[in-house]
Amino acid sequence: MTIKEFAYLCGCNPQTLRYYDHVDLLKPVKVDQWSGYRYYEEEQALAFVKIKNLQKAGFTIEEIKEFLDKDNHVIYKAFDAKIAEVEKRLQEIKAIQRSYQTEMDIIQEKISEARKKVTEALQEYDPVVEFGISSDEYADIIGNVNSYFDNIVVSDIGQFDYEEFHHGEGTSEEQECLGFLHNPEYEVVFEKHGWSNIKDFIDEFIDLEDGAEYALYIRVTDDKAAHHIAFANTILGVLLAKNPGKKRSLSCNIEKSADDQNHFWLLKHKKY
Numbered sequence: 001m002t003i004k005e006f007a008y009l010c011g012c013n014p015q016t017l018r019y020y021d022h023v024d025l026l027k028p029v030k031v032d033q034w035s036g037y038r039y040y041e042e043e044q045a046l047a048f049v050k051i052k053n054l055q056k057a058g059f060t061i062e063e064i065k066e067f068l069d070k071d072n073h074v075i076y077k078a079f080d081a082k083i084a085e086v087e088k089r090l091q092e093i094k095a096i097q098r099s100y101q102t103e104m105d106i107i108q109e110k111i112s113e114a115r116k117k118v119t120e121a122l123q124e125y126d127p128v129v130e131f132g133i134s135s136d137e138y139a140d141i142i143g144n145v146n147s148y149f150d151n152i153v154v155s156d157i158g159q160f161d162y163e164e165f166h167h168g169e170g171t172s173e174e175q176e177c178l179g180f181l182h183n184p185e186y187e188v189v190f191e192k193h194g195w196s197n198i199k200d201f202i203d204e205f206i207d208l209e210d211g212a213e214y215a216l217y218i219r220v221t222d223d224k225a226a227h228h229i230a231f232a233n234t235i236l237g238v239l240l241a242k243n244p245g246k247k248r249s250l251s252c253n254i255e256k257s258a259d260d261q262n263h264f265w266l267l268k269h270k271k272y
Helices: 003-010 014-021 043-056 063-067 072-123 135-154 171-182 229-243
Strands: 184-193 213-220 249-256 263-270
Touching: 003 014, 003 043, 014 043, 014 072, 043 063, 043 249, 063 072, 072 229, 072 263, 171 213, 171 263, 213 229, 229 249
Parallel strands: 213 249
Antiparallel strands: 184 263, 213 263
C-alpha cells in the first residue's frame, strides 16, 4: 500500500513515516525508483505501534532500534523500567520542591550577613589617604554597594556570588588568584609594583573598555590587607564611578604580599 494508505491505517501523518524512514526506524518495503513513492505492507503497522508508543514513553531512537525485533514481554519490561525511572525522578522533584523555600531562606540570610559584613567594613574604613576621594564620593560608593544587594534580593538571588566579598582569605583562594596571572584567557593590560597608595597611579588605568571583562589582582602589605574587604569594594566602586554608562564586568582579588611591597595587576579577558 502507498504511504498515504499506510498512514491512514496507522492513524498518523505521512510526514511521520518519512521521518521514521529517515532515522531507520521503519523503512518502506519498496521505493519506486522512478517516482520515489514509498510502499508498505499491512504487517508493518504492528512495528509502527511499537515505535510510536516507545517514543511517547521517552525512549531514544537508538533505544527503540534495539527493541524493534524484541517480543512484547521484553517491551513490557522496558516500560516497567521506564516507569521506575520516571517515578524516581518524580520523587527527586518533590524533594526539591519541599526544600526550595528552606534553601531560599538560607541564601537570603547569607546575603544579609554578607551585606552587613561589607557595609560595616566600609563604614569603618577611611579611604582618603589610599584613594584620595572625598567623604561624599565615598558615601556614594557605600550607597552603590547597598543598591547592589538590594538588586540581588529583588531580581535573582541565585545570581549572588559570595566569594566576591571574601578577598585573600585561605589557601584555595590564593591559588585561584595566582592562576589569573597564568590563565591563557586573560592578559595583563596594566601592572604597578612598589607603590604606596592607589591614588598615586589610578589615573593610569582608570579608563575601562566598554563591554570588557576585567579582573584586579592585588598583593598588599599587612596594614592594607587588614582592610581587604573595604579596600576591594572601594576600588571597584571608584572604577565603576569613573566609567559611567559602560557595560563591564569587574572582580577583585586581594592577598597579603610576601615581600612587604604592594603589587597591582589589571587583567582583561581576551575574548573582548
